[in-house]
Amino acid sequence: MGAIYILWLRELKRYVRSRVQIVVSLGQPCLYLLALGFGLGPVFQQAGHGSYLQFMAPGVVGMTVLFSSVFSGIAMLWDRQFGFLKETLVAPVSRMQIMIGRTLGGATVAIIQGTLILVICLIAGFRPHSWFAIPLAFLFVAMIAIVFAALGTAIGSVIKDMQGFQLVMNFLVMPIFFLSGALFPLANLPLAMSIITKLDPLAYGVDGLRGVLINTWHFSLAFDVALLAGIAVLFLSAGAYLFTRIEA
């Protein structure tokens, strides 16, 4: 237990100490929120879907959590680079504990980031349909964080250089974000697109957030929760398996 705690704490310390990083990582979602939220707002309104800011705010929260959690896993690349990973790999604790500590740390940081963005959304004019929805929204934020922190750990265990990192960003993380319905409704999509979005784990997270916060569901609460929980188990197992196989 000590090992899980100290590695979780390490992730948190690293986050709190890198203030520039916090500002930078909040900058991108803010840009989406302001540029797209206000820029596409009138078009969305004319199409008869109501306020675009209301619609996309949950998507931007989901995006923040996605990026933050995947990054924390891939940050293992830097630990590999600067050697710290080896220090944990030769320690007399099971790899499982190390993996769980790191992943939970990354997920916690992602939850904090998501919360900050939610606050920024509220300042920008976003209003949930009920304030009681906020705790339930946290459930989804936490589930998205765990799913993708585990995915990040799995990826971080496999890739070994910056090229691999670019590859993952461009061909996995960005598509996960764009195809999740964070920026557009999933209804009435062409068949191919509709199938692809259904394969995207983030789609269920964003749908859950949006459903809870503004009461617009594409799937349903129970379905989203069950599916995310299942994916979390799957990714955590994959992450654990790949992490235990790392040879220094």
Next chain:
Amino acid sequence: MISVSHLVKIFGDFTAVSDISFDVAQGEIFAFLGPNGAGKTTTIKMLTTLLRPTSGQIELDGLDPTVKQKQARQRFGIVFQDPSLDNEQTAWENMDLHGVLYHVPRKVRAQRTEELLKLFELWERKDAYVKTFSGGMKRRLEIARGFLHTPKILFLDEPTLGLDPQSRNQLWTHVKRLNETEKTTVFLTTHYMDEADRVAHRIAIMDHGKIVAQGTSAELKEQTQTDSLEAAFLALTGSSLRDEGADAKSGLRQMAQMFRR
């Protein structure tokens, strides 16, 4: 304390370590010398559970590290060839994290951390981030950390690489002292013959994955009929240059160094 017999490691069609055997007694300082790519680091990695041997037996303090990984890990400390500190944490936090990972009880942890940081002259900087440390300070911190959980064996893989003579000198003084006071067995590799000559009780010379000679410094000189360890080393390993292949990791390392500028 360390007993290795017929150890082999093959990567693909390259034999990195080819049938080596040696024993290190308790409390001994044992040095591994060899040109680049001789298989020293691969051997250390196998001894420290980071690589699985292709064949052969290893015993650390009576335990087979390939079977009883955790128990074996608790018994040794290691200072890697490349740094393995967390730059974003303070010296104290690095020690504390290590202590937690090695199940050192809280009180002992604090007490030993203080002792070791004082011994390695890092106590005044205990609350500074490791990223602000010089190369020598980082090395000292790593070695102090290696001793924190009172290991029975300490592995040092080229610990003095890139250090100035003052730091090297001081570092070995501390290691020797702890070897004497705590009876820690020390297994080291180095490129500096004078260090091996001065510090090690026994020396093994490795080349192309094989141990070509082992014994005390005097024995090696006698065997090759030379008057310095360096001459003995060159007599045993020849004077041709060895080129190590660059892997993805060293490429990445270069990149990170560029970023830090």
